[in-house]
Amino acid sequence: xxxxxxxxxxxxxxxxxxxxxxxxxxxxxxxxxxxxxxxxxxxxxxxxxxxxxxxxxxxxxxxxxxxxxxxxxxxxxxxxxxxxxxxxxxxxxxxxxxxxxxxxxxxxxxxxxxxxxxxxxxxxxxxxxxxxxxxxxxxxxxxxxxxxxxxxxxxxxxxxxxxxxxxxxxxxxxxxxxxxxxxxxxxxxxxxxxxxxxxxxxxxxxxxxxxxxxxxxxxxxxxxxxxxxxxxxxxxxxxxxxxxxxxxxxxxxxxxxxxxxxxxxxxxxxxxxxxxxxxxxxxxxxxxxxxxxxxxxxxxxxxxxxxxxxxxxxxxxxxxxxxxxxxxxxxxxxxxxxxxxxxxxxxxxxxxxxxxxxxxxxxxxxxxxxxxxxxxxxxxxxxxxxxxxxxxxxxxxxxxxxx
Amino acid sequence: xxxxxxxxxxxxxxxxxxxxxxxxxxxxxxxxxxxxxxxxxxxxxxxxxxxxxxxxxxxxxxxxxxxxxxxxxxxxxxxxxxxxxxxxxxxxxxxxxxxxxxxxxxxxxxxxxxxxxxxxxxxxxxxxxxxxxxxxxxxxxxxxxxxxxxxxxxxxxxxxxxxxxxxxxxxxxxxxxxxxxxxxxxxxxxxxxxxxxxxxxxxxxxxxxxxxxxxxxxxxxxxxxx
Numbered sequence: 358x359x360x361x362x363x364x365x366x367x368x369x370x371x372x373x374x375x376x377x378x379x380x381x382x383x384x385x386x387x388x389x390x391x392x393x394x395x396x397x398x399x400x401x402x403x404x405x406x407x408x409x410x411x412x413x414x415x416x417x418x419x420x421x422x423x424x425x426x427x428x429x430x431x432x433x434x435x436x437x438x439x440x441x442x443x444x445x446x447x448x449x450x451x452x453x454x455x456x457x458x459x460x461x462x463x464x465x466x467x468x469x470x471x472x473x474x475x476x477x478x479x480x481x482x483x484x485x486x487x488x489x490x491x492x493x494x495x496x497x498x499x500x501x502x503x504x505x506x507x508x509x510x511x512x513x514x515x516x517x518x519x520x521x522x523x524x525x526x527x528x529x530x531x532x533x534x535x536x537x538x539x540x541x542x543x544x545x546x547x548x549x550x551x552x553x554x555x556x557x558x559x560x561x562x563x564x565x566x567x568x569x570x571x572x573x574x575x576x577x578x579x580x581x582x583x584x585x586x587x588x589x590x591x592x593x594x595x596x597x598x599x600x601x602x603x604x605x606x607x608x609x610x611x612x613x614x615x616x617x618x619x620x621x622x623x624x625x626x627x628x629x630x631x632x633x634x635x636x637x638x639x640x641x642x643x644x645x646x647x648x649x650x651x652x653x654x655x656x657x658x659x660x661x662x663x664x665x666x667x668x669x670x671x672x673x674x675x676x677x678x679x680x681x682x683x684x685x686x687x688x689x690x691x692x693x694x695x696x697x698x699x700x701x702x703x704x705x706x707x708x709x710x711x712x713x714x715x716x717x718x719x720x721x722x723x724x725x726x727x728x729x730x731x732x733x734x735x736x737x738x739x740x741x742x743x744x745x746x747x748x749x750x751x752x753x754x755x756x757x758x759x760x
Numbered sequence: 761x762x763x764x765x766x767x768x769x770x771x772x773x774x775x776x777x778x779x780x781x782x783x784x785x786x787x788x789x790x791x792x793x794x795x796x797x798x799x800x801x802x803x804x805x806x807x808x809x810x811x812x813x814x815x816x817x818x819x820x821x822x823x824x825x826x827x828x829x830x831x832x833x834x835x836x837x838x839x840x841x842x843x844x845x846x847x848x849x850x851x852x853x854x855x856x857x858x859x860x861x862x863x864x865x866x867x868x869x870x871x872x873x874x875x876x877x878x879x880x881x882x883x884x885x886x887x888x889x890x891x892x893x894x895x896x897x898x899x900x901x902x903x904x905x906x907x908x909x910x911x912x913x914x915x916x917x918x919x920x921x922x923x924x925x926x927x928x929x930x931x932x933x934x935x936x937x938x939x940x941x942x943x944x945x946x947x948x949x950x951x952x953x954x955x956x957x958x959x960x961x962x963x964x965x966x967x968x969x970x971x972x973x974x975x976x977x978x979x980x981x982x983x984x985x986x
Contacts, residue, residue, distance in 0.1 A: 361870045372858050595919055670854045673815060674915070675843020675871040753815045757854070 383649020388700025390642035396708035398635025420583030457662030462534035479571025493548030650736035657744035669756025689741025697733035767821035787872025799974035906937035
C-alpha cells in the first residue's frame with residue numbers, strides 16, 4: 358500500500374508542475390551551491406598544492422624570528438644568519454642535502470629605454486637543483502662568480518619578454534637600481550619558464566645574481582634574511598627540520614629567534630586554510646538549503662489547505678491518519694529529493710564551468726554530494742512533517758464540508 | 761443490522777450555550793431495508809448521517825453496527841469501518857477531480873489494501889454495474905452530473921459494504937437524472953444492499969420503504985411507505 362501512496366503523492370506533484378518546480382528551486386540551488394563550492398575549494402587546494410610541489414621537493418624554509426623588542430629584530434638572531442652558518446648547517450646536519458642563503462631585494466632593472474620593477478635574488482648554483490629550475494639559454498651562477506662576486510645576472514623568462522623581447526639578451530649590459538645604488542651587470546643566462554605560486558612568488562619575474570655580489574655590493578651587509586634547506590629525502594624531512602632546529606637553538610639560544618617550516622608544513626597550513634574556507638562557504642550554502650526547506654513547508658501548508666476537501670473524501674473512504682500523513686510526507690520528501698537530484702546536476706555543471714574558467718582541476722567529492730543530498734532529504738522530512746501532521750489531524754466532517 | 765439507542769450529539773465548541781443537534785434518538789434498521797431519513801434544515805439529519813457513517817462520534821448513546829458497539833471505537837477503527845462496511849454517496853459527488861473514473865473507484869480498495877490487479881477487476885466490475893464500464897479512463901470533468909453520481913455509487917460499492925449511506929444524492933441533479941439514480945438505489949436494494957438515504961426531497965424520501973422523520977433533533981415519526 359505504501360507504493361500506492363507514493364504514486365498518489367507523485368501524481369499530486371505532477372498535477373502542479375510549475376509550483377512543484379518553484380518550491381524545489383531553493384533545494385536545487387542549495388544543493389548545487391554546496392557541491393560547487395566544495396568542488397571549487399578542492400580545486401583551488403589541488404592547484405596550490407601542485408604549484409608548491411612544483412617548486413622543488415623537501416624544502417625547508419628558515420627565516421629570522423621577530424621579537425617584541427625595541428629594535429624589532431634581535432641582534433643575536435641576526436648575527437647567526439650568515440653565509441658561514443649556511444655552510445655550517447649543510448655540513449653538520451646529516452639529513453640536510455644543501456643549504457642556500459636567502460637574499461632578495463626589489464629594485465629597478467634598466468636596459469636601454471626599457472625598465473621594470475623586479476626582485477633580484479642573491480644566490481648560488483645549488484638554487485637550480487633545489488627549485489628544479491634551470492637556464493634555457495646561457496648559464497647560471499658558477500662557483501667562480503660566487504668567489505669573485507662577479508657582476509653577472511641571470512634573468513627570469515618574463516623579464517626578458519619585458520626588457521628585450523626581440524634581441525638576444527646574452528652578453529648585454531643591464532643596470533640594477535637598488536636603494537639609490539646603481540650597479541652594472543652582464544646578462545649570462547635566461548631561465549626556463551616555470552609557473553609557481555604560494556610563498557616564493559613568481560620565479561619568472563625574478564633575476565638572479567651571486568649572493569656575494571648581493572651582500573657585498575648591493576646590500577652592504579654580512580647577514581642574510583634566511584636560509585632555504587633541502588632534506589635528503591621526504592622520509593627524513595622532519596629529521597632534517599629537527600637537526601637544523603638543534604643547531605639554530607644552540608647558536609641563537611632560544612626558539613624565538615628563528616622560524617623553521619618544511620614544505621609539508623606549509624602545505625598543511627595552506628590545506629588547513631582552504632579547508633576551513635571551504636567549510637565556511639559550504640556552510641553558508643547549506644543555509645540556503647534551510648531556506649529552501651522553509652519554502653517547501655510553505656508550499657506544503659498551502660497544499661494541505663487547498664486539499665482539505667480531498668483529505669475529507671479520502672478519510673470518508675477509509676484513509677487512516679497514517680495514510681494521509683504518509684501521503685503528504687512523501688510529497689515533501691519527493692520535492693526535496695527530486696530537488697536534491699537536480700541540485701546535484703546543477704552543482705556538477707557549475708563546478709565544471711568554474712573549473713574550466715579558472716583553469717583548475719574539476720573535482721567533485723562524493724562526500725559533498727552525499728552530504729548535500731542527505732541534508733536535503735532531512736530537510737524534506739523536517740519541514741514536511743508539520744504540514745503532513747496538520748493534514749492527518751483534519752476532522753473528516755469539517756474537511757468534507759470545506760469548500 | 762444497524763441499531764441506535766438514545767443517540768445524542770451536543771456541540772458546544774467552547775461556547776457557553778451548547779447546541780443539542782440530536783436528542784436521544786433510537787431506531788433499528790434491518791439488513792436489506794431501504795430507509796429515508798427526512799427533515800427540514802437544522803433537524804439534525806446531517807448530524808445523524810455523520811454518526812451513522814462513523815465520520816463523527818456521539819456525545820452519548822449507543823450505536824450498534826452489525827452487533828458491534830461502534831460508539832466506543834477509536835479513530836483508526838472508525839477508518840476501517842468507513843472503509844469496509846460503509847459506502848458513502850454525497851450530494852456534491854466528491855470525486856477526486858484530477859483522477860480517472862477508474863482510479864476514483866479504486867481509492868477505497870487502495871485503503872483496504874487490495875492488490876493492483878484485483879483492484880482493477882473489482883473497480884471495473886462495479887462501474888459496469890452502474891452502467892459506466894465504457895468510461896473508465898475519463899476524468900470527472902468530462903462526464904455529466906448523473907454519471908458522476910453513478911461513479912460515486914460505484915465507489916461506494918467497491919468494498920461491498922453492508923450499508924450504503926447517501927446524503928442528498930440527487931440534490932444536484934435534474935428530475936430525469938434523479939429518477940435514474942433512484943432506480944439504481946432500488947436495484948441495489950433488491951440485490952440485498954441496505955440503503956439509508958438522507959434527504960429533504962419528498963420524492964426521494966418516498967422512493968424508500970420506510971421514512972424516519974426528524975425535527976429539532978428528535979425522531980418524530982417512523983413512517984412505513986405503502
